[in-house]
Amino acid sequence: MxxxxxxxxxxxxxxxxxxxxxxxxxxxxxxxxxxxxxxxxxEPSESVLAAINKYARIANRYPDQGLTIRSKLAAMNGLDGPENVMLGNGSSEVFDNIFRSFLLPGEEVIQHTPCFGIYKLRCAALGGKLVSVPMIYDKEQGEIKFDADAVLAAITPKTKIIVIANPNNPTGNFMAAEDFVRIAETGIPFIIDEAYIEFAGMERSHVALTKKYPNVIITRTLSKAYGLAGLRFGYALGDAEVIMQISAMLIPWNVGTITMWAALAALEDQxxxxxxxxxxxxxxxxxxxxxxxxxxxxxxxxxxxxxxxxxxxxxxxxxxxxxxxxxxxxxxxxxxxxxxxxxxxxxxxxxxxxxxxxxxxxxxxxxx
Ligand SMILES: Cc1ncc(COP(=O)(O)O)c(C=O)c1O
Structure with missing residues (x-):
């Protein structure tokens, strides 16, 4: 046996x-x-605590597909509607869902290091090959810089995902806007991780790229500026057809009722x-x-x-x-x-x- x-x-x-x-x-x-x-x-604001309390009372019921909050997120980001928005149990689950939608064992994910550790883990869970492209440490200027040329040079026929955090963790900096366009132009699924974007202001977001480039997917989280890391709520924004296709990979009811409505309360409390x-x-x-x-x-x-x-x-x-x-x-x-x-x-x-x-x-x- x-x-x-x-x-x-x-x-x-x-x-x-x-x-x-x-x-x-x-x-x-x-x-x-x-x-x-x-x-x-x-700690969470009073309106978030009130939503948690209110929806805790109907925790015996299954959640819906999140149409209210998905519509709200679409409106906040200048997108058409809920079909442009996918919800996740934290943005970590959103990365996982995107990776599972594109990556076969042996295929490649390009990340730009140093960076957030979860891309590596989700790639490993799928038997993918992680390609880490280092940023450049300019010791004179005391800066670690994005290197879009090196990211583009790392593309092979096996590249299925490119992921860039903007601003990046742990370096705290932004990549130049034109470099996002250069990577988007390759047509390869391109995740722009905007986990920290609220700290610099939403005008720094690249969400508008999703209208021109269906391969661009923006990910966000309520774990950081909104202060709800323990609640686990993240989302992806993108082309409606792409978002609806990759949403077929979601685990049903992946975001619970309490989380969804608490997240809505947080978004409404700007x-x-x-x-x-x-x-x-x-x-x-x-x-x-x-x-x-x-x-x-x-x-x-x-x-x-x-x-x-x-x-x-x-x-x-x-x-x-x-x-x-x-x-x-x-x-x-x-x-x-x-x-x-x-x-x-x-x-x-x-x-x-x-x-x-x-x-x-x-x-x-x-x-x-
Ligand atoms: C760059 C980046 N993206 C995403 C996240 C994810 O968080 P969450 O799964 O809580 O949404 C983090 C958390 O540290 C992060 O640093």
Whole structure:
């Protein structure tokens, strides 16, 4: 008799369940300050809490297909209607649904690194081949830059998906608008991940490209500026025919009733979102200004709710910075060694108190 192992799809053995050690730690030790996962420090607004409470009372009923919120999202983004919008259990599920719609085992996904880790995981789950195109670290200018030429050069006949986050996590920067057009022109399914776009303003969105290029799909999330990471709500915007086709891959009722209506309440409360954005952007400016004064520390100017640093020039290692902060009650995010430097670490914006704390702790460690 064969072992059950012999029945797994060939690319599964060796892969592991995704567990974020930093998030596990934060839940285990709630006194630690969560400055590691690009969450929003503010609890949901009253209108979102009211919607959660209201729809909790009919949690015995199945959700519908989300026509109300899909119509709202279409209207907010200048699109025709709900057929232009697909909902997901966080944008992580949206990536998965798009990948499953296009990718066969052995086919390629191009990502631009350093970047968000979930593209890699969803590609691996499908037996895809991940092609990581590195951004360019301009050490003189202290900037990590997009390299659209290298992304285009990485295309092969097996390329099925290109994914670019704009602004990118962890680098916090934008790619030039004309480079989005150059990639869109290839006709290859092109995901533009706008998880953090609200922090810079919706005028920076490339959603208009979806009208001209049916291969362009915009992804967004309510986990960041809207502050609902635990609720799990993301969405895709695109050409109606494409969105409706890939929506056939959705797991039925993938977004629950409470989540959908709480998300609608959040979208309708633009003042609450804008208030969070303003708070965030002031905090980014404060931290960049304070830490920008440390000799040898490179601060990567961010358009998101996180800031990347390279402390190699101070003679310290990023992972030691993270360990030092943790001893003082703050969880930061270590980064792998990149561009020959082991000095990288990332800070997520926290509450006012936490932002002051993190500035003190980083100054202390890097200047002692
Ligand atoms: C670039 C980027 N995209 C998407 C997400 C996804 O989030 P979610 O699945 O919560 O929508 C994140 C979260 O950190 C991110 O950094």
């Amino acid at each position: 064969k072992s059950v192992k012999d029945y797994y799809v060939p690319w599964l053995p060796g892969q592991k369940m995704y567990i974020s050690p930093h998030i596990e730690l934060a839940w285990r030790e709630p006194n630690l300050r969560r400055m590691m996962s690009n969450e929003n420090p503010w 003042d609450a979102m804008q208030w969070r954005v303003n708070f965030n952007n002031q905090a980014v400016a404060y931290i960049e200004e304070e830490l920008g004064q440390i000799p040898g520390l490179t601060v990567f100017h961010s358009h998101g709710n996180y800031i990347l640093f390279d402390c190699a020039g101070t003679g310290k290692k990023g992972r030691d910075m993270v360990a030092y902060a943790q001893e003082r009650g703050i969880i930061l995010r270590p980064q792998p060694e990149m561009y020959g430097s082991d000095g990288f670490f990332r800070v997520t914006i926290g509450s006012e108190e936490e932002n002051h704390m993190v500035v003190q702790v980083i100054k202390e460690f890097l200047t002692q």
